[in-house]
Amino acid sequence: MDTHAFLNACRDALGAAHVLTADADKAAYLTDQRQRFTGQALAVVKPANTVQVAAIVRICRHFQVPIVPQGGNTGLVLGSVPDQSGQAIVLSLKRLNRIRAIDAVNHTITVDAGCILQTAQEAAVAADRLLPLSLAAEGSCTIGGNLSTNAGGTAVLRYGNARELCLGLEVVTPQGEILNGLRGLRKDNTGYDLRDLYIGAEGTLGIITAAVLKLFPLPQTQLTALAAVSTPEHALRLLTLAQSRCGATLTGFELMSDLCLQLVGKHFPQLAFPFDQRHPHYVLLELSDSESAAHASRLLEALIGSALEQEICRDAVLASSTAQARALWHLRENISLAQAQEGPNIKHDISLPISRIADFIAATDTLLQQRFPGCRNVTFGHLGDGNLHYNVAPPPDRPADEFLQRQTEINRVVHDSVDRFGGSISAEHGLGALKREEILRYKSAVEINLMKTIKHALDPLNLMNPGKVI
């Protein structure tokens, strides 16, 4: 491969300023968010628009250079960084950052792939609309990355994953053609669903360059409560009760074990623990109401009243101000940070049929204690979606390194258990390079072969994010 000719072709297409080859310039694009891996790249290229993305893809095709598409580089499964061969380029979408259009009556927003999620959220609010996709990285992740990983987050219970929020896509194919599917339609049954094939494909089938996303009316009010429960089983009963009484008003239902909040209290002592005594588990509930604050209060108070009466819940606090609600959410949002400050741990982003969660936690906690005595389960997550962040920390009195060396064994115990309970080993983070091998153990040969067939048909030269997903 004539590297010189390749880079010159890229410079001709984008201008020299947007083809980064110096190590210092490339560095920020080569290491993943959790700083676990640093790859190498021939160059980092930064096209300004879809036509330039297509031009770069055609150049890469001509020179047979692999492409790693990258948005905010906030992924958690090594999906947006190149390998160490140094043969690929990173194609950053960050300059494609326009809000193209908002249609308040159609409840849609059309955005470039490199648009920061929070920017799109704010544009929606300015039009008196809600873009419900919301996750920890929203200040730096991009819409293209959200769609390529089918991001989840905290509002899935009511509004669905990124997939359910997308009506149309613009995609540059591995052949360097532009697929314009930017339709803002709720119903369109005219052939194969290409949109959902690109969503969640982590850039291995093409490069998402723009999308039409659904918007919703802004709720009049949001109310938050923290309920203390004895067991995950009781948390599930509270979920069923809340779903039945509150319907779509229920927009958040997060489970946290007491250990999670103990760690938050230890590392963020400024965050007040809201109960007089400890409880085994806690549920953070959120209602989003289209009527009024008074209506939401009545609904939430009646729900909590019934739950206390039925002894599903042991105690509860209802936030009486936005500040109090934020304080309750901060407890939830700081679990990951508190965990990090406590020391290394082994993370599992898993999902289960909601009805199996309590049994899964009991069975898997037991298995882990048998094999790794003293290990600590830091279990929390989006219970309403069946999505647990089932993290395992070393015993407090033992060296963390010794425990971390057994990560493969621990993953095996957890993932095999997930599989037995009909779950998924990647709920919302994707496969990337991190779980690409692991998934082979849990998917049937039929499914893996279908995925390979599709990959080969759409990207026969295997230039689109090779080494990821499949």
Place this chain on the structure above:
Amino acid sequence: MDTHAFLNACRDALGAAHVLTADADKAAYLTDQRQRFTGQALAVVKPANTVQVAAIVRICRHFQVPIVPQGGNTGLVLGSVPDQSGQAIVLSLKRLNRIRAIDAVNHTITVDAGCILQTAQEAAVAADRLLPLSLAAEGSCTIGGNLSTNAGGTAVLRYGNARELCLGLEVVTPQGEILNGLRGLRKDNTGYDLRDLYIGAEGTLGIITAAVLKLFPLPQTQLTALAAVSTPEHALRLLTLAQSRCGATLTGFELMSDLCLQLVGKHFPQLAFPFDQRHPHYVLLELSDSESAAHASRLLEALIGSALEQEICRDAVLASSTAQARALWHLRENISLAQAQEGPNIKHDISLPISRIADFIAATDTLLQQRFPGCRNVTFGHLGDGNLHYNVAPPPDRPADEFLQRQTEINRVVHDSVDRFGGSISAEHGLGALKREEILRYKSAVEINLMKTIKHALDPLNLMNPGKVI
């Protein structure tokens, strides 16, 4: 091809009673629902379960016999009947009709593809849950057909199309393998979205044999109102107001022109017209409330009150009993029958960005009057989804035949207009054989080629429902 050997292999696989070859036995499977087309088939085969479906597919593959999968045969685009070559078999899924499981806590139902939609709805209700998919043919259509055509219906506004209601699929591939993807998970990001590729593919990529569908809590109450409005523009303003004030409680929003209700009144005089005077357009609204009938009444009355005050709506009736609500829905549901009794007409199942609907109707009505003076627009549909049944009837004083002979021209005017307004020429019925050529005019070569690539990769022998979709 050795027909004798082929049929014997089928009989060996299913038992002779389930391989129909006599004309009288096959007849019911060969003509489409609207009786516009009758095909021919080597045989109609009726497997009892997924393993038998796979066996038949492998036999067909060996003998290179095309397969037309069929559920309730209620499709509207000639997607479920064979062509006239007599070389294909019809594979009826009707014997795969079990409810496999209901999980009330996970809010899921697992059903065979040949299960009648209404049977699945009733099973959900028996478990105190709602399966919201609902359409005119629900008493005879099947879940497999609903998914293969991505059926819409009357609850899409709140709950989405069949696609959004499906969590997992079991599929027999064109190779006769069984893909078990019957996962009941809200979040699962482990590779390509095969599920959504089969949904809406009308049996051209594989045969759906079972599905996991989402359930919802049964609403406490449903309330219906009929509002009279001056223009489609006012109907859109009422929609925006209702979405903002009622949120997800709004589950139905149907538009009907006065001519629609005039036809209903003429052919079904027993259905009372609920207003003192005629109005240009009407909107049927439905609220589904998780709280109480009293709460729903307050919400609906406040909404209608505001709409009257803002002069968005001219008059309204609120159903005060289930019988009255049914009567209002009967007006809507009998439009198609009234139209059929009035005489032939040319139907268009189209969708548009919701914000463009009023302009589309005005522009297209005008174009049609210019080209076909005196023709009558019978316009109604799921306004909340942007989905119109934009039907065109002959002038009352002219022979219908003369008008119907110009169907191709009329379709062209309507579909070209849909395309200019960013819409779809098939909102909820699919392409089948009926719109397979037509769609080539409106989709880009890039999109058509991607569809062909996928079809060829998954079904290289082109045995799965050939001549449909692509």
